[in-house]
Amino acid sequence: MHKSNQDTSLNPFTSEEASENYSNADFLYEQSARHAVNFFSPLIADPDSKIIDLGTGTGVSAKVLIENGAKNLTLIDPSVAMLQQAEKKFSAAASYIQAGAEDFAVHFNHDVDVIYALNCFHLFSDIGAVFEEIKKASKPNAHFIFNVSMPSFCFGLMPEDEYNCVKANRDFYNNLALVSDSPLIGNTVRLFDKLLNEDFEGLVSKTVMTELINSCGLKLENYAEYAIEGDSKAQKIIWELISTCLIPVKEERLDFLNNQKAPEKMFFRQAFFDILVNND
Ligand SMILES: C[S@@+](CC[C@H](N)C(=O)[O-])C[C@H]1O[C@@H](n2cnc3c(N)ncnc32)[C@H](O)[C@@H]1O
Numbered sequence: 001m002h003k004s005n006q007d008t009s010l011n012p013f014t015s016e017e018a019s020e021n022y023s024n025a026d027f028l029y030e031q032s033a034r035h036a037v038n039f040f041s042p043l044i045a046d047p048d049s050k051i052i053d054l055g056t057g058t059g060v061s062a063k064v065l066i067e068n069g070a071k072n073l074t075l076i077d078p079s080v081a082m083l084q085q086a087e088k089k090f091s092a093a094a095s096y097i098q099a100g101a102e103d104f105a106v107h108f109n110h111d112v113d114v115i116y117a118l119n120c121f122h123l124f125s126d127i128g129a130v131f132e133e134i135k136k137a138s139k140p141n142a143h144f145i146f147n148v149s150m151p152s153f154c155f156g157l158m159p160e161d162e163y164n165c166v167k168a169n170r171d172f173y174n175n176l177a178l179v180s181d182s183p184l185i186g187n188t189v190r191l192f193d194k195l196l197n198e199d200f201e202g203l204v205s206k207t208v209m210t211e212l213i214n215s216c217g218l219k220l221e222n223y224a225e226y227a228i229e230g231d232s233k234a235q236k237i238i239w240e241l242i243s244t245c246l247i248p249v250k251e252e253r254l255d256f257l258n259n260q261k262a263p264e265k266m267f268f269r270q271a272f273f274d275i276l277v278n279n280d
Helices: 016-038 041-045 060-067 080-093 127-137 160-179 183-196 206-215 232-246 250-258
Strands: 050-054 072-077 095-098 112-117 138-149 219-231 265-277
Touching: 016 060, 016 080, 016 138, 016 219, 016 232, 016 265, 041 112, 050 060, 060 072, 060 080, 072 080, 080 095, 112 127, 127 138, 127 206, 127 265, 160 183, 160 232, 160 250, 160 265, 206 219, 206 265, 219 232, 232 250, 232 265
Parallel strands: 050 072, 050 112, 072 095, 112 138
Antiparallel strands: 138 265, 219 265
16 A cells, blocks of 8 residues: 555544444445446446546445446545455455645656545545646546535535535534534534535535536536435434544544434535546
């Protein structure tokens, strides 16, 4: 595994416990991977395609890529603990690099066909720098496919199920702020509050993201939205994973989780961006 010295202090996925518990939420992350992979099955199955799964985590999307025929696959993540879980699953079926999206391109030279970054875009510290790295790694007309979800992405007015789910999540993060000093929580509560108040000013939307993509010399090829849905049990599993990342002491964590009220329905939207890179 290639290693980097990136500062991972803003990454909640660095502990061994978080990486071990991550598979409890596979059912959710796998849904995103299947949607994303559907866009590009022929390109993935081409044995000559060089594919990167950026922010691979424990390799949930890598599993779907391999199932769809990916042969030349590199898994990249700044968290050693997450990469080790992926390496246990796939061994020699993939290559592994410890790096962030902001500093991975040194390992490539305009030779990559498809780059996936699923369920991690909100963790990137500098999106402009990430796009520059994508350009350095990619062949002409390569694809960069990433997804975004609320609250870091704004879809506008919310249906009732989504509103109730956002409200419950805002309350969850507010309670989390009382027991964890993670710098990620304050901003998450702020975003949830803005969505609930229909104050969309300053939030990242499709228009804002498209302008950013264009200003970096990239071209938006496809865009799609869908919703991830589940019951209150599914929401609790997600909250358990988030708490594992942010409350290190197990007893404190279980006590905290017992007092959280999950919404009847888990419902949140995601959006896919398929970007054409280095096109002439
Ligand atoms: C929610 S997990 C998503 C994992 C996987 N892509 C999936 O869909 O299941 C987020 C992953 O992003 C990684 N990550 C955090 N900061 C990152 C960065 N700056 N660049 C790339 N990956 C990052 C984390 O270590 C974690 O493994």
